[in-house]
Amino acid sequence: MFKKIKNTLRLLKSIDLDQIAKLNEKINLSEVMDTVSKLDEKQLNGLMKMLKSSNTKKELPPINADFYNVDEKLSPEDRALQLKVRNFMEKEIQPIVNEYWLHDEFPFEIIPKIAELNICGLTYEGYGCAGRSSLMEGIIASELARIDASVATFFGVQSGLAMGSIYLCGSEAQKEEWLPKMQQMKVIGAFGLTEPEVGSGAAGGLTTTCRKTENGWILNGQKKWIGNATFSDITIIWARDVDDDQVKGFIVKKDTPGFSVEKIKDKMALRIVQNGLITLNECIIDEKDRLQEANTFKDTARVLQMTRAGVAWMAVGCARGAYENALDYTRKRKQFGKPIASFQLIQNHLVEMLSNLTAMQTLVFRLSELQDSGQLKDEHASLAKVFCSLRTRDIVSKAREVMGGNGILLEYNVARFLADAEAIYSYEGTKEINSLIVGRSITGFSAFV
CATH class of the missing domain: 1.10.540.10 (Acyl-CoA dehydrogenase/oxidase, N-terminal domain)
Known part of the structure; x- marks a missing residue:
């Protein structure tokens, strides 16, 4: 017992010499010795543990949002490319x-x-x-x-x-x-499907038209929210043929007469993306620049199905970035003398974020497996887009919450993820449109108007 008491006092003195010197002016070490001598074995061990931990820098686990080790399923070649x-x-x-x-x-x-x-x-x-x-x-x-x-x-x-x-x-x-x-x-490309008054209802409501003439195809109409459009060399334009009412695709070069782009300003999300409002006024396009295998909207939908899976993955990345930045912040930010990550409510938020993120990761991993095996259907991609964009909203919101007021400052990164998640939630088909695609699949009834 005496040896443990002696070690305890030695540990007290070794914590910080400057602090001990100041404490000696306020604390009677004889009283400390007397108090410590009355501790039982369990209490003394607890005191020793506390003193040792206060003198040792805590080693924190690495920040890794791949909680279920999904990346371990990648081949060494794929893992190297990822890194x-x-x-x-x-x-x-x-x-x-x-x-x-x-x-x-x-x-x-x-x-x-x-x-x-x-x-x-x-x-x-x-x-x-x-x-x-x-x-x-x-x-x-x-x-x-x-x-x-x-x-x-x-x-x-x-x-x-x-x-x-x-x-x-x-x-x-x-x-x-x-x-x-x-x-x-x-060569940089853009993709012109969405229109000012149509949005996600492009399947049956395209107002941009194309008409075949002796001089080529004449395109008229507008496209909105077209990413890369302000600087793209070519833009894929989807238009409704006035003769057969079918959707056709065209490769339109940026210097085509009658083709103009106005930058969409004052966005609150995806501000680096240069979205454009495209106006097509009597644009003449050669037959050689018509996509030869695009003859109905089903052909357009093949492209959308492929890329919608990518948007689900993008939502996962956005959520992961917000989570990792928030976790890092909570481990560094101190309140009441200790990191806020040590508080119960903060840990609850972090675990909820990680739970949603892990569910998203495993979902999109399986989604891509379906795509690689040729089994991917519209409803598979749509369900992933609905779920991942919804859960991303939850994650970025909680990431901002645990960061308090600093969560709205760009320097902490989460504010950008918070805003960008809103755009991901809406593009490549809104939640409602994608929900109806899944709903049609599981009920056998189409609820589209």
């Missing part, structure tokens, strides 16, 4: 993203840097593309959005919507002409 993209985003994008987001501008200097990653058109076979899995494409979308959803959206439009339209619906000549240059990001 390559992650490293790029953390080193090249993270330091500049808030400044560009604040000023509603696009960092054009990143385009050749992204091109060097060789990830554009990742899943396509040939034309300079890698022919990798849809799973890996989703992983990359998540990694991009983990740092910034705007950069992920820019890339998704280029690699998914624009290139995908040509890959799925273009002729061989069109694929050979455009895909290699787009894969190297020497």
Whole structure:
């Protein structure tokens, strides 16, 4: 017993010499010795443990949002590519993203840097593309959005919507002409489907029209919210044929007479994405620039099905970025003399965030497996988009909540995720539209008007 008391006092003195010197002026060590000598074995062990822990820096677990170790299912090659993209985003994008987001501008200097990653058109076979899995494409979308959803959206439009339209619906000549240059990001694309008065109801309500003449196809109408449109070299325009009432697709070059773009300003989300309002006024498009395999909206829907899975992955990345930033903050921010991460209510919020995120991760992983095996259906992609965009909203909201007032400052990153989650919630089909797609599948009844 005496040895333990002696060790306890020695430990007291070794905690901090400057502090002990000050304490000696206020504390009678003889009384301390007397008090300690009256402690039983259990109490003394507890005191020793407390004193040792106060003198030792606590080693915290690493911040890792992959709680179920989903990444372990990746091959070594795929894991290496994932980490390559992650490293790029953390080193090249993270330091500049808030400044560009604040000023509603696009960092054009990143385009050749992204091109060097060789990830554009990742899943396509040939034309300079890698022919990798849809799973890996989703992983990359998540990694991009983990740092910034705007950069992920820019890339998704280029690699998914624009290139995908040509890959799925273009002729061989069109694929050979455009895909290699787009894969190297020497040509930037945009995807024009959404309209000012139509939104997600494009299947039966396109107001942009096309009409075949001796001089080519004449396009008239407007497209809204078109990402990359202010600087894209080509834009895929979807229009309703006035003769057969079917939807057709066109490759429209930026210098086409009658084609104009107005930048959409004052957005509260995805501010780096340069969205445009496109006006088509008697645009004449050659037959060779009509997507030869796009003859109905079902062909358009094939592109949307493929990219909607990517948006679900993007939602996962946005949620992950918010969660990891919030967790890091709560472990550093101190209140009442200790990190707020040590409080019960904060831990409850963090666990709820992680629970939703883990459910999202496992869902999209299975979604990509279905896509790679050829079993993906519209309702699969729609369910993932509905669930992941909803849960992302919850996660970013709680991330802001645990950060208090600092949660609305750009420097802490979560404010950007909070705003961008609202855009992810709406684009590539609203919750309502995607819910009706799933509802039709499970009930056998279509509730579309």
